[in-house]
Amino acid sequence: xxxxxxxxxxxxxxxxxxxxxxxxxxxxxxxxxxxxxxxxxxxxxxxxxxxxxxxxxxxxxxxxxxxxxxxxxxxxxxxxxxxxxxxxxxxxxxxxxxxxxxxxxxxxxxxxxxxxxxxxxxxxxxxxxxxxxxxxxxxxxxxxxxxxxxxxxxxxxxxxxxxxxxxxxxxxxxxxxxxxxxxxxxxxxxxxxxxxxxxxxxxxxxxxxxxxxxxxxxxxxxxxxxxxxxxxxxxxxxxxxxxxxxxxxxxxxxxxxxxxxxxxxxxxxxxxxxxxxxxxxxxxxxxxxxxxxxxxxxxxxxxxxxxxxxxxxxxxxxxxxxxxxxxxxxxxxxxxx
Amino acid sequence: xxxxxxxxxxxxxxxxxxxxxxxxxxxxxxxxxxxxxxxxxxxxxxxxxxxxxxxxxxxxxxxxxxxxxxxxxxxxxxxxxxxxxxxxxxxxxxxxxxxxxxxxxxxxxxxxxxxxxxxxxxxxxxxxxxxxxxxxxxxxxxxxxxxxxxxxxxxxxxxxxxxxxxxxxxxxxxxxxxxxxxxxxxxxxxxxxxxxxxxxxxxxxxxxxxxxxxxxxxxxxxxxxxxxxxxxxxxxxxxxxxxxxxxxxxxxxxxxxxxxxxxxxxxxxxxxxxxxxxxxxxxxxxxxxxxxxxxxxxxxxxxxxxxxxxxxxxxxxxxxxxxxxxxxxxxxxxxxx
Numbered sequence: 114x115x116x117x118x119x120x121x122x123x124x125x126x127x128x129x130x131x132x133x134x135x136x137x138x139x140x141x142x143x144x145x146x147x148x149x150x151x152x153x154x155x156x157x158x159x160x161x162x163x164x165x166x167x168x169x170x171x172x173x174x175x176x177x178x179x180x181x182x183x184x185x186x187x188x189x190x191x192x193x194x195x196x197x198x199x200x201x202x203x204x205x206x207x208x209x210x211x212x213x214x215x216x217x218x219x220x221x222x223x224x225x226x227x228x229x230x231x232x233x234x235x236x237x238x239x240x241x242x243x244x245x246x247x248x249x250x251x252x253x254x255x256x257x258x259x260x261x262x263x264x265x266x267x268x269x270x271x272x273x274x275x276x277x278x279x280x281x282x283x284x285x286x287x288x289x290x291x292x293x294x295x296x297x298x299x300x301x302x303x304x305x306x307x308x309x310x311x312x313x314x315x316x317x318x319x320x321x322x323x324x325x326x327x328x329x330x331x332x333x334x335x336x337x338x339x340x341x342x343x344x345x346x347x348x349x350x351x352x353x354x355x356x357x358x359x360x361x362x363x364x365x366x367x368x369x370x371x372x373x374x375x376x377x378x379x380x381x382x383x384x385x386x387x388x389x390x391x392x393x394x395x396x397x398x399x400x401x402x403x404x405x406x407x408x409x410x411x412x413x414x415x416x417x418x419x420x421x422x423x424x425x426x427x428x429x430x431x432x433x434x435x436x437x438x439x440x441x442x443x444x445x446x447x448x449x450x
Numbered sequence: 451x452x453x454x455x456x457x458x459x460x461x462x463x464x465x466x467x468x469x470x471x472x473x474x475x476x477x478x479x480x481x482x483x484x485x486x487x488x489x490x491x492x493x494x495x496x497x498x499x500x501x502x503x504x505x506x507x508x509x510x511x512x513x514x515x516x517x518x519x520x521x522x523x524x525x526x527x528x529x530x531x532x533x534x535x536x537x538x539x540x541x542x543x544x545x546x547x548x549x550x551x552x553x554x555x556x557x558x559x560x561x562x563x564x565x566x567x568x569x570x571x572x573x574x575x576x577x578x579x580x581x582x583x584x585x586x587x588x589x590x591x592x593x594x595x596x597x598x599x600x601x602x603x604x605x606x607x608x609x610x611x612x613x614x615x616x617x618x619x620x621x622x623x624x625x626x627x628x629x630x631x632x633x634x635x636x637x638x639x640x641x642x643x644x645x646x647x648x649x650x651x652x653x654x655x656x657x658x659x660x661x662x663x664x665x666x667x668x669x670x671x672x673x674x675x676x677x678x679x680x681x682x683x684x685x686x687x688x689x690x691x692x693x694x695x696x697x698x699x700x701x702x703x704x705x706x707x708x709x710x711x712x713x714x715x716x717x718x719x720x721x722x723x724x725x726x727x728x729x730x731x732x733x734x735x736x737x738x739x740x741x742x743x744x745x746x747x748x749x750x751x752x753x754x755x756x757x758x759x760x761x762x763x764x765x766x767x768x769x770x771x772x773x774x775x776x777x778x779x780x781x782x783x784x785x786x787x
Contacts, residue, residue, distance in 0.1 A: 321659075321703070327699060334724075339724050354670070357676065358669050362642075362659065365657025366658075387674070389675055
């Protein structure tokens, strides 16, 4: 009897010893790519407070709304927003049906790969070209075009697939939020339909939780098949003040967490974190990804043409937004390297 | 030993006998207000097929998207869409700040309660007045106005609160779909912001799952408070062909279930149920609530100015949409009577 008991105790102890490192690690480190320190501690403290029913800061699950920007917050945005790179490739592909483009700016420069010449044409003509890449196309054709491009195109500097240039620490953060009952939405200045092609697979964010810049669309029965056709008139520019509007339109309630990386996200961070009245004690967290790592990714802020971070960096101090130092706070940048 | 075993068997049998009527009823009757018959059987068969992993018609939970109209499908819409009744009351309330309205149509008729005179002013002026009721107001003020009105206003015929004029069988259907892994969205011709005031409490549909007719909004810091202000320019008329567009905009994938009650829902039912190509075998169900019960609710279809059901009723036969006979298929109409 004593021998059997001893064996039982031994087996039990052995099980605990084997199980411990795994479960203790999982319980204590939901964010393994975030370096131990005040940034990581602030995130974990916030999540613990809003999910602890005994805390004064407890927030019921239905109100745990998290919103995050995409370009520069979930994946890279240099040397150009990746959607811009897709649009240029699409203009080149469409050019064979538009011989007139070889004589017409900014198409001519775009097709020739002359970025400088293209940019010199000004905002109006550039936007018009951009919309030409995105409209008069069915929803299905558009999704296939983006999906095919993402599967085969490589970043000019890293030579990685674009979908491999997502930030591992942010993937962990989205998982951590979801594991704690948050509903995570992407609120991006990029196109809503572009993002939805990969948001579920790459970020675990289903299409119905993606908000982005939006253009008109129309419905028709085309040869008896229900069809959505994308059109050219923009109905929401989901950037700056457009982000709170997009949140109001799609979500209909105030987030308690928002992440961004540029002045384009400032209004969303204000909308999320600033008190509505003197009695408003809603616990909130605003987070800014600061691109400080020229070696592993890119370093830019106040003077960048993509993802300019200037006013929002000043506001961060005043509003107590958490500024993430990519170089110092992240042990890893991309999942594969 | 034999006695103990016998007792165990007896207790076990007794437990089964006691448990059986309850669990069998719960398992066999998720829709107690629906009369037994082909309509109810069709709904249950559909849900069983798409949720049974062994069925050829199995649909993974992430793709179990259900969309339902509101006016005439989830609650009544006679003698006027309830939002129209709210708008008229609001115009009356705003009139004290607009003395000029007493001399200006259609305001003059509206304030006097002269529906006939008001309707005679034509669509353009009516729409303009409707927008005056909905715009230049903050999101919070708008929500309070609707909420206050719903709490105290009564239907001119039934004298019930409007939120008591929801259909009990449809509430059961929404619960049944959710219990089977469906994500339920409301897709209404009514205003998105009006609906969101009561959709979560009344239908269990959170604001982020409400799609409706939408107007512009702007964001501003008003005395340091992040504020959304509703504006007058409509960006989506979520009716007829606008419903598939609204679904594309907000949900980004095709529903497998859609419910409606009028020609305004026909495009949504087509979009949901019609095959995308020769190989498309997606199991879908389109449902139409047919108002056939003048005694318990209202009876109307092909000639009604609210919720006209004409082309969609013809299409139902061709497309095999399930037409619900309110009088014959529903044991109960409203939760309280």
